[in-house]
Amino acid sequence: MRIQQLENFIVLAEELHFGKAAERLHMQQPPLSRQIKALEDELGVLLFKRNNRKVELTEEGVFFLQEAKAVTTRLTVAQHTLKAMGNGEAGTLRIGFVDSSITERFVTAMGRFKEQYPNVIIELEEKVSVEQLAAIEEGSLHIGFIRTHLVETHELPHIDVISEPYIVALAKDHPLAGQETVSVYDLAKEPLIFFPHRKNPGIYNWVLNGFSQYGLVPKFGFEVVMDQAAEMFVAGGFGYTLLPSTSCRMGRRGLTYKRVKEPFLNLRISMAWSQAHECPLVKNFIEVFTQQADS
Amino acid sequence: MRIQQLENFIVLAEELHFGKAAERLHMQQPPLSRQIKALEDELGVLLFKRNNRKVELTEEGVFFLQEAKAVTTRLTVAQHTLKAMGNGEAGTLRIGFVDSSITERFVTAMGRFKEQYPNVIIELEEKVSVEQLAAIEEGSLHIGFIRTHLVETHELPHIDVISEPYIVALAKDHPLAGQETVSVYDLAKEPLIFFPHRKNPGIYNWVLNGFSQYGLVPKFGFEVVMDQAAEMFVAGGFGYTLLPSTSCRMGRRGLTYKRVKEPFLNLRISMAWSQAHECPLVKNFIEVFTQQADS
DNA sequence: AAGAATGATGCGATTTAGGTATTATTATGC
DNA sequence: GCATAATAATACCTAAATCGCATCATTCTT
Numbered sequence: 001m002r003i004q005q006l007e008n009f010i011v012l013a014e015e016l017h018f019g020k021a022a023e024r025l026h027m028q029q030p031p032l033s034r035q036i037k038a039l040e041d042e043l044g045v046l047l048f049k050r051n052n053r054k055v056e057l058t059e060e061g062v063f064f065l066q067e068a069k070a071v072t073t074r075l076t077v078a079q080h081t082l083k084a085m086g087n088g089e090a091g092t093l094r095i096g097f098v099d100s101s102i103t104e105r106f107v108t109a110m111g112r113f114k115e116q117y118p119n120v121i122i123e124l125e126e127k128v129s130v131e132q133l134a135a136i137e138e139g140s141l142h143i144g145f146i147r148t149h150l151v152e153t154h155e156l157p158h159i160d161v162i163s164e165p166y167i168v169a170l171a172k173d174h175p176l177a178g179q180e181t182v183s184v185y186d187l188a189k190e191p192l193i194f195f196p197h198r199k200n201p202g203i204y205n206w207v208l209n210g211f212s213q214y215g216l217v218p219k220f221g222f223e224v225v226m227d228q229a230a231e232m233f234v235a236g237g238f239g240y241t242l243l244p245s246t247s248c249r250m251g252r253r254g255l256t257y258k259r260v261k262e263p264f265l266n267l268r269i270s271m272a273w274s275q276a277h278e279c280p281l282v283k284n285f286i287e288v289f290t291q292q293a294d295s
Numbered sequence: 296m297r298i299q300q301l302e303n304f305i306v307l308a309e310e311l312h313f314g315k316a317a318e319r320l321h322m323q324q325p326p327l328s329r330q331i332k333a334l335e336d337e338l339g340v341l342l343f344k345r346n347n348r349k350v351e352l353t354e355e356g357v358f359f360l361q362e363a364k365a366v367t368t369r370l371t372v373a374q375h376t377l378k379a380m381g382n383g384e385a386g387t388l389r390i391g392f393v394d395s396s397i398t399e400r401f402v403t404a405m406g407r408f409k410e411q412y413p414n415v416i417i418e419l420e421e422k423v424s425v426e427q428l429a430a431i432e433e434g435s436l437h438i439g440f441i442r443t444h445l446v447e448t449h450e451l452p453h454i455d456v457i458s459e460p461y462i463v464a465l466a467k468d469h470p471l472a473g474q475e476t477v478s479v480y481d482l483a484k485e486p487l488i489f490f491p492h493r494k495n496p497g498i499y500n501w502v503l504n505g506f507s508q509y510g511l512v513p514k515f516g517f518e519v520v521m522d523q524a525a526e527m528f529v530a531g532g533f534g535y536t537l538l539p540s541t542s543c544r545m546g547r548r549g550l551t552y553k554r555v556k557e558p559f560l561n562l563r564i565s566m567a568w569s570q571a572h573e574c575p576l577v578k579n580f581i582e583v584f585t586q587q588a589d590s
Numbered sequence: 591a592a593g594a595a596t597g598a599t600g601c602g603a604t605t606t607a608g609g610t611a612t613t614a615t616t617a618t619g620c
Numbered sequence: 621g622c623a624t625a626a627t628a629a630t631a632c633c634t635a636a637a638t639c640g641c642a643t644c645a646t647t648c649t650t
Contacts, residue, residue, distance in 0.1 A: 001297065001298045002296065002297045002298070003296045003298070004296075017627085018629095019627070027609090028608070029627085030609075030611095030629075031607070031608045031609070033629060034607085034608090034629090035607085038607095043374060045378075045380070045381055050628070050629095051628090052614075052615050052616055052628055052629085053615080053617060053628085054627095055627095055628085059386055059387070059574070060377050060380050060381070063376065063386070067369065067373035071369055074365060075296075075366055078359060078362035082338055082339065082340050082355050082359060083339060083340075085358065086355070091354055091355075091358070092354070313596075313598095323640055323641075324597075325597090325598075325640075325642095326639050328598060328599090329598090329599090329638085330638085332598090333637095345597070347595090347645075348596070348597085348647050
């Protein structure tokens with residue numbers, strides 16, 4: 001059975017006249033007669049009652065007409081959707097992100113994209129950078145918002161989106177709070193209030209690394225899971241903590257925030273994708289994302 | 296596009312291996328490769344990523360797979376339904392009936408049929424006999440329960456289902472109530488409580504006819520629309536009324552029922568259909584209807 | 591580096607579809 | 621009542637599409 005047969009059957013059911021239907025279909029009457037007969041033979045039923053003078057649908061024909069219409073329209077819609085997918089106007093875009101990548105820019109970019117491409121489904125999933133990296137290279141993730149140094153070493157195409165120093169949060173009456181900036185050497189002597197290794201090994205190790213650049217090891221104090229809890233301990237004078245600078249715009253009462261004197265920890269996030277798996281969806285997303293940056 | 300291409304595409308999407316898919320499809324690998332390529336060309340997208348070593352669906356392929364499955368299964372179901380319709384096990388059976396044809400036998404036959412052929416839709420419509428007759432001969436009604444004398448004059452195939460004399464309902468203290476049977480000649484002198492002509496012209500004229508056989512004309516008393524109202528007037532001694540004998544099995548208090556002495560009015564209803572439009576549905580219904588009569 | 595696995599390509603044979611001419615049948619008009 | 625017009629079916633031919641076989645090209649494995 002060919003789709004064309006279904007389409008021709010539908011036209012004939014509308015015209016109820018082989019000659020006129022054949023004309024509409026840009027073909028001759030005899031092939032149409034044969035085609036309908038072949039369809040009837042294949043289905044094992046008569047679709048039309050025809051007595052050389054009048055053509056009308058049988059009960060079976062009425063039923064099959066509705067089925068044929070359903071099938072052909074579904075296929076036509078599918079073809080249009082496929083075309084839209086080819087233009088990156090339909091489909092599913094899978095985007096990964098790390099906790100700290102969620103900025104206003106990130107959110108508004110999502111909104112803009114959804115507005116411009118309403119038929120694209122966006123699947124967002126939080127994953128640590130290395131996992132995203134693997135998923136991108138495997139092709140199961142289109143785009144990842146991940147730590148910049150990783151995409152640099154993996155040589156993935158990317159756009160940098162965040163670059164902000166980690167800063168020190170201290171109690172206002174802390175001995176170090178009097179200085180404009182704080183030295184890592186001084187920090188290493190104070191207890192660090194930080195989350196446990198298991199919560200985010202990447203950041204944890206990265207912080208350790210920041211200290212070891214200067215031959216230092218931080219002196220760990222309390223380990224707390226939530227940021228708010230950490231700030232409470234800091235305010236209570238039990239030590240200091242480290243935060244991305246944007247995380248503390250509205251400062252907490254009793255705390256003060258100081259930059260580190262030496263080059264220390266700089267949180268850098270990039271939007272990365274795979275050259276190999278680059279598709280129209282990705283291209284369109286990048287375009288929307290960068291356009292927004294301009295405006 | 297052929298349906299077979301969609302089916303082959305589905306198999307290949309399951310196997311993800313041209314050789315194995317071709318084997319399952321009882322064909323050689325080269326034609327399958329070409330067929331898939333032709334499908335891709337027609338759709339304008341690649342359905343599979345294939346690098347001489349691995350075959351996997353593209354995003355478009357995943358989407359089209361779901362559409363192809365939907366389309367092919369719908370067509371398969373449609374073909375099964377068509378086959379069922381050929382056996383009279385699916386479709387729509389249109390049955391007409393007149394008011395007085397609704398008996399217990401009629402109702403239980405409907406139930407039995409619906410039980411035996413659950414996929415057949417029964418469309419019941421009440422219509423006077425002549426209209427049903429026209430609809431049957433035109434083919435828009437499969438079966439009609441109509442007045443027997445009409446099907447006899449039109450020579451339609453039919454099965455008689457009701458034959459019952461009309462009888463006379465009288466008040467117990469009515470002068471004619473003392474006799475075993477009542478004569479039409481006596482009846483013609485008494486007032487007849489009957490429904491108005493507009494309610495059922497067929498029966499009304501038929502009753503007039505019954506009297507005119509004997510050169511008589513009934514003497515009309517009250518015209519009432521509902522049967523119960525007629526019985527009340529009769530019980531009150533305002534005259535007599537005429538009823539099909541089964542309509543008064545459980546007699547009303549204060550009334551008595553008498554047969555007419557002479558051959559008078561005999562209500563005969565038949566189930567009729569058209570030889571020309573006889574289809575499996577009709578055959579099956581007749582079979583169920585007569586089977587029930589036996590049991 | 592050689593061989594096995596696997597999808598693509600070339601070619602000839604068969605099947606299938608479409609076009610033209612014609613036939614058969616039925617309704618309509620004089 | 622017969623001739624004609626209308627219309628779907630059939631016959632026959634040509635063109636196109638499909639299939640199977642043989643082969644090629646590429647890539648992974650050992």
